[in-house]
Amino acid sequence: xxKLLVIGSGGREHALCWRLKQAPSVQKIFCAPGNxxxxxDVECITLPTHADIVSFCKENAIGLVVIxxxxxxxxxxxxxxxxxxxxxxxxxAKAAQLEGSKGYMKNICAKYNIPTAAYxxxxxxxxxxxxxxxxxxxxVVKADGLAAGKGVIIAxxxxxxxxxxxxxxxGAFGESGSSVVIxxxxxxxxxxxxxxxxxxxxxxxxxxxDHKRVGDGDTGPNTGGMGAYSPPSxxxxxxxxxxxxxxxxxxxxxxxxxxxxxxxxxFAGLMLTKSGPRLLEYNVRFGDPETQSLMMRFNADLYQxxxxxxxxxxxEAKISFxxxxxxxxxxxxxGYPGNYAKGSVIGGLEKAANIPHSKIFHAGTAxxxxxxxxxxxxxxxxxxxxxxxxxxxxxxYQVVDQIEWPEGFCRRDIAWREIKA
Numbered sequence: 001x002x003k004l005l006v007i008g009s010g011g012r013e014h015a016l017c018w019r020l021k022q023a024p025s026v027q028k029i030f031c032a033p034g035n036x037x038x039x040x041d042v043e044c045i046t047l048p049t050h051a052d053i054v055s056f057c058k059e060n061a062i063g064l065v066v067i068x069x070x071x072x073x074x075x076x077x078x079x080x081x082x083x084x085x086x087x088x089x090x091x092x093a094k095a096a097q098l099e100g101s102k103g104y105m106k107n108i109c110a111k112y113n114i115p116t117a118a119y120x121x122x123x124x125x126x127x128x129x130x131x132x133x134x135x136x137x138x139x140v141v142k143a144d145g146l147a148a149g150k151g152v153i154i155a156x157x158x159x160x161x162x163x164x165x166x167x168x169x170x171g172a173f174g175e176s177g178s179s180v181v182i183x184x185x186x187x188x189x190x191x192x193x194x195x196x197x198x199x200x201x202x203x204x205x206x207x208x209x210d211h212k213r214v215g216d217g218d219t220g221p222n223t224g225g226m227g228a229y230s231p232p233s234x235x236x237x238x239x240x241x242x243x244x245x246x247x248x249x250x251x252x253x254x255x256x257x258x259x260x261x262x263x264x265x266x267f268a269g270l271m272l273t274k275s276g277p278r279l280l281e282y283n284v285r286f287g288d289p290e291t292q293s294l295m296m297r298f299n300a301d302l303y304q305x306x307x308x309x310x311x312x313x314x315x316e317a318k319i320s321f322x323x324x325x326x327x328x329x330x331x332x333x334x335g336y337p338g339n340y341a342k343g344s345v346i347g348g349l350e351k352a353a354n355i356p357h358s359k360i361f362h363a364g365t366a367x368x369x370x371x372x373x374x375x376x377x378x379x380x381x382x383x384x385x386x387x388x389x390x391x392x393x394x395x396x397y398q399v400v401d402q403i404e405w406p407e408g409f410c411r412r413d414i415a416w417r418e419i420k421a
Contacts, residue, residue: 003030004030004063006032006065011330015292023301033045036362051080089263090263091263091284095262105282106181121180129166135182139184140153140185145176145178154185186280189232190269191235192268194268196264197265201315205294208287211414225288233418247277266282269281289378293327293328294321305317325391326384330378331408333364345372346380348404348405352400379405
């Protein structure tokens with residue numbers, strides 16, 4: 001029987017903890033730091049530094065560490081754990097640069113012929129502005145480093161693009177904007193595609209579509225994600241095979257050749273263009289809120305799957321998803337993604353949890369004396385299964401409507417494109 005540690009505090013980590021807990025050979029799960037909802041499922045602990053994490057794992061004979069967020073991966077937590085003989089699910093720091101630096105990712109694509117948008121990579125404003133002179137809009141300006149999903153500007157005019165460049169080099173995104181990537185604007189449906197890799201083998205691990213804009217009808221500013229659904233019908237078998245052949249497998253091979261074998265989950269943000277699937281960006285961890293939908297549908301042993309990935313035995317893994325559809329609706333604090341208040345009380349959760357084939361995953365919450373309060377922007381991920389996307393959507397909103405939280409809101413149209421199609 002194994003003891004596990006999950007790193008993170010969001011809805012993604014709650015979904016992972018919940019599914020891992022159902023694995024037959026898991027004895028106990030710890031989560032650091034966790035949140036108010038995760039604490040109802042597993043034991044939450046505080047481990048302030050990477051060194052504290054390694055010490056805790058040694059003292060408690062932890063059999064696998066699952067690293068949720070990107071920051072500790074880019075900082076080399078997986079390397080530290082592996083060096084101490086502790087299996088870790090997640091790439092080392094060098095491989096994590098696929099997310100940590102958009103310029104690094106684009107250069108890998110260029111070197112190994114992985115289909116992506118045409119681009120330029122710049123370390124000063126003058127060169128970036130010169131590059132824009134003969135370009136047309138719309139065009140995309142991205143901060144090179146991690147910017148919590150906010151460092152991407154789709155400029156409708158070249159003037160807007162120039163302003164974005166000046167802002168980034170002036171420090172709008174801190175150190176993350178000290179270099180920028182400028183790339184062509186691509187059109188088509190966007191899909192989140194997940195594959196596992198143990199450094200040599202790669203296998204598909206589901207796909208989803210998310211809603212990034214805050215308002216119904218995909219309007220308003222971009223967010224970390226207001227909801228997601230799986231599986232989207234746009235991902236045909238032929239398309240999935242093409243993504244593996246032209247994007248995922250060449251990336252795994254490229255990282256081996258670069259001396260940074262990729263172990264963990266490759267989350268490819270794809271644009272399905274008229275000329276085929278192209279890579280928008282890589283994330284080196286599970287997506288949020290896509291993971292909530294995927295974990296509802298996953299019906300194999302997640303612990304054995306992630307352990308096989310971490311220990312170079314991915315060819316032994318058995319991955320299986322239910323044919324049912326899942327929809328995740330994010331409930332956020334009023335004002336998000338701008339300024340929002342913290343500390344409001346969320347009621348009705350116990351009643352809402354009684355609706356079958358659903359699960360309320362917590363993100364920005366805290367628990368004290370059996371009272372759940374909101375502590376973040378994205379607060380809950382209400383997720384439900386159904387025979388169809390429409391049925392899953394209807395069930396998710398049934399749950400939402402039982403939750404008493406006037407200080408929060410959600411979109412009322414998650415999965416609208418799929419249902420309309």
